[in-house]
Amino acid sequence: MHFHLPLLLFLLVTVVPSDAGLLAQGSDSLVHAAHFAHRRAIKRSTGLAQDLRRAFAGILLDQPSSSGTTGRVYCVSVSGLSSNNTSSTGSGSNGTATSVSSGSAASASGTSSSGSSGGSSSPWKLIQSYQGSNFFDGWDFFADADPTHGTVQYVDQGTAQSSNLTEINGQGHAIMRVETTPQVSGNRMSVRITTTATYTGGLVILDAVHMPTGCATWPAFWSNGPNWPAGGEIDIVEGVNDYSNNQATIHTNPGCTIPSSNSSALNITGTVVGGTNCAAAETGNAGCGITATQSNTYGVGFNSNGGGVYAMQWVNSGISVFFFPRSSIPSDITAGAPQPSNWDQPMAFWPATDCNPFQFFNSHSAIFDTTLCGDWAGSVWDSAGAAGQAQSCAQRTGVSTCEAFVAGNGTAFADAYWEVSYVKIFQSS
Ligand SMILES: *[C@@H]1O[C@H](CO)[C@@H](O)[C@H](O)[C@H]1NC(C)=O
Ligand SMILES: *[C@@H]1O[C@H](CO)[C@@H](O)[C@H](O)[C@H]1NC(C)=O
Ligand SMILES: *[C@@H]1O[C@H](CO)[C@@H](O)[C@H](O)[C@H]1NC(C)=O
Ligand SMILES: *[C@@H]1O[C@H](CO)[C@@H](O)[C@H](O)[C@H]1NC(C)=O
Ligand SMILES: *[C@@H]1O[C@H](CO)[C@@H](O)[C@H](O)[C@H]1NC(C)=O
Ligand SMILES: *[C@@H]1O[C@H](CO)[C@@H](O)[C@H](O)[C@H]1NC(C)=O
Ligand SMILES: *[C@@H]1O[C@H](CO)[C@@H](O)[C@H](O)[C@H]1NC(C)=O
Numbered sequence: 001m002h003f004h005l006p007l008l009l010f011l012l013v014t015v016v017p018s019d020a021g022l023l024a025q026g027s028d029s030l031v032h033a034a035h036f037a038h039r040r041a042i043k044r045s046t047g048l049a050q051d052l053r054r055a056f057a058g059i060l061l062d063q064p065s066s067s068g069t070t071g072r073v074y075c076v077s078v079s080g081l082s083s084n085n086t087s088s089t090g091s092g093s094n095g096t097a098t099s100v101s102s103g104s105a106a107s108a109s110g111t112s113s114s115g116s117s118g119g120s121s122s123p124w125k126l127i128q129s130y131q132g133s134n135f136f137d138g139w140d141f142f143a144d145a146d147p148t149h150g151t152v153q154y155v156d157q158g159t160a161q162s163s164n165l166t167e168i169n170g171q172g173h174a175i176m177r178v179e180t181t182p183q184v185s186g187n188r189m190s191v192r193i194t195t196t197a198t199y200t201g202g203l204v205i206l207d208a209v210h211m212p213t214g215c216a217t218w219p220a221f222w223s224n225g226p227n228w229p230a231g232g233e234i235d236i237v238e239g240v241n242d243y244s245n246n247q248a249t250i251h252t253n254p255g256c257t258i259p260s261s262n263s264s265a266l267n268i269t270g271t272v273v274g275g276t277n278c279a280a281a282e283t284g285n286a287g288c289g290i291t292a293t294q295s296n297t298y299g300v301g302f303n304s305n306g307g308g309v310y311a312m313q314w315v316n317s318g319i320s321v322f323f324f325p326r327s328s329i330p331s332d333i334t335a336g337a338p339q340p341s342n343w344d345q346p347m348a349f350w351p352a353t354d355c356n357p358f359q360f361f362n363s364h365s366a367i368f369d370t371t372l373c374g375d376w377a378g379s380v381w382d383s384a385g386a387a388g389q390a391q392s393c394a395q396r397t398g399v400s401t402c403e404a405f406v407a408g409n410g411t412a413f414a415d416a417y418w419e420v421s422y423v424k425i426f427q428s429s
Contacts, residue, residue: 122337124203125429128195131422135174136166139193142369150218150371150378151406152178152190160191169419173209178217178370178416183408192369195425198225200362201314203338203426206236207329209307210419212370213299215241215393216402217416218377221310223364229253229280232361233287236312236321237298240377242396244295244388246302247273248321248348251287254279256355258288269293270347278355290348295388296325297347303415309333313340315428319357320346338426366423370416373402 130138141157160166165177179189204223212219220238225231233251248270250256256279259265261272270290278288295301302308306326311333313320322343324330332339350357371377381402384392397412399405405412 122332122339123428124338124426126336126424127199127202127427128197128425129422130174130195130420130424132172133168135168135420135422136193138196140196142192142194146192146371146374148218148371148374148376150190150374151187151216151403152371152374153187154192154369155189159189163189165189165191171209171421174418174420176368176370176418176420178212178372178413180410180413182410184410185407188372188406188410188413190370190372192367192371194367195365197425198363198365199425199427200225200364201358201428203314203340204236204312204366205333205338205422205424205426206310207307207421207423208237208302208310208418209421210303210415210417211237211299211307212416212418213242213303214412214415215381215397216372216377216406217241217370217413218372218374219368219370219416219418221366221368223312223366225361225363231363234312234314234319234321234361234364235287235289236310239298239387240380241393242299242389242391243386244297244299244301246292246297246323246347247289247387248292249287249289250278250319250350250355250361251280251285252278252355252360254282256350256360258350259354266349266351267345268347268349269345278350278360288350290321291387292323292347294323294325297323298387301388307419311338311340311343313346314357314361316352316357318349318351318353318355319361320350321348322346336424366425368418368420370418372406372413372416378402 128138130136136157141155141160143154143156143159146152146154155163155165157166160176163179165179167175169175176191176193181188206221208221218238218240220235222233222235222238224233229251230253232253233249235247235249235251238247238249239245256277258272258276258278261276263269263271266272268290270292273289273291274286275283276288277283280287292298296305296308308323308325309329311322311324313322320340322340324333324343330338330343332342373381378401380386380393382392382394384390384395393402393405394400397405397409399409
């Protein structure tokens with residue numbers, strides 16, 4: 001990556017004033033306070049980490065701090081943070097695959113775009129279908145360094161195909177793998193793809209049979225708009241390592257919040273995990289996340305259940321993410337004529353009352369990626385207890401660092417693959 005960043009905004013992630021204040025309180029014991037501060041720091045850096053994939057212009061520098069430990073300084077180009085305009089970009093460091101406007105991409109759409117079998121009264125019209133032998137048409141392969149500092153080398157389409165990282169399998173499903181060569185000296189090859197088509201508002205449906213899982217993995221299916229975070233970001237499927245509960249998150253400009261962290265009040269099945277402020281700049285880039293309560297929503301539980309369907313609805317009333325396990329996919333979805341008003345509660349909902357979905361989000365491209373280690377999966381290698389993962393990856397693998405595991409344990413990545421039946425993008429009809 002080239003760092004031609006015009007101006008950098010630095011956020012120090014180790015000890016910040018709030019932690020110092022915490023220590024000064026001298027509440028219980030200093031040890032307890034320090035432990036708490038440490039956890040806060042991990043949580044904060046995890047939030048940042050998640051988002052540095054999003055903060056396309058972001059780079060991470062390690063620099064020694066006075067205390068001798070390594071401090072992490074996150075740098076986000078101001079053009080990325082201050083929304084309006086990135087006319088000065090073009091430094092290859094933004095990490096985005098340029099989103100060409102839709103139009104021409106439509107022709108690339110896969111086989112059966114005629115799924116709408118005369119279906120009844122769906123308010124949605126299919127505009128893009130990625131499915132079958134042409135699944136990969138209409139996506140750009142991102143082949144630069146991972147913006148989130150994972151130990152992966154994203155490869156172009158030709159390399160992905162010749163290296164057996166992508167294929168359409170016997171069921172007509174799209175496969176996206178991580179390289180499983182037993183030992184590698186540098187990064188492992190992986191795949192990150194972005195739709196050339198863009199959409200503002202709409203309904204995006206993903207049917208996946210399998211998703212990447214296991215220690216060191218950090219897969220996501222998500223979308224974002226231009227001039228991050230001005231165009232907004234919507235993370236539909238995301239997690240790391242051996243997590244079993246999905247997290248959906250949005251990241252926006254200041255002014256977007258969740259009205260409550262009460263699941264009943266929001267009418268959702270999920271749980272608000274962090275704060276209710278979705279502004280990237282005001283939350284250390286963390287945004288506002290909602291975690292699923294069921295363990296069949298992500299990772300091993302998702303895969304052993306034959307996966308399922310995720311649907312993201314972006315309409316005047318707000319943005320929702322729904323999950324349906326394989327055995328309970330609504331028939332209107334299967335018929336290609338989705339009727340969200342008939343569906344059960346979403347796992348996540350960000351109501352328009354406190355976050356105008358057409359002010360804070362526009363012109364999104366959908367993205368798949370699988371990175372390894374990096375800012376999130378790597379930073380929680382030693383942690384246990386989050387999102388259904390009982391044991392840390394360090395314990396589980398017997399390997400002390402994420403990077404060493406990636407370099408030396410390639411066969412462990414046999415399950416680090418996406419198997420996607422389809423992605424469909426609908427607009428209101
Ligand atoms: C960006 O846009 C906002 C309004 O959307 C405006 O208040 C602000 O001044 C603009 N900033 C720049 C740098 O143009
Ligand atoms: C960004 O700024 C440039 C010049 O400063 C201007 O020409 C362009 O129209 C602006 N673009 C947007 C999207 O505001
Ligand atoms: C982002 O990077 C790509 C290629 O790396 C470049 O073509 C594009 O202009 C950049 N976009 C922005 C908004 O900086
Ligand atoms: C591609 O990888 C899969 C999974 O490891 C394997 O089953 C298949 O045989 C490979 N195909 C080729 C052509 O190497
Ligand atoms: C959560 O919201 C529900 C429904 O609005 C309400 O009945 C309940 O008391 C709320 N719970 C809390 C802890 O505020
Ligand atoms: C909650 O969602 C269900 C299902 O979508 C809906 O039937 C119900 O009216 C909603 N309740 C409230 C209070 O919005
Ligand atoms: C990782 O590789 C080491 C060295 O080959 C091996 O001893 C260990 O069993 C492997 N662990 C896993 C979980 O694959």
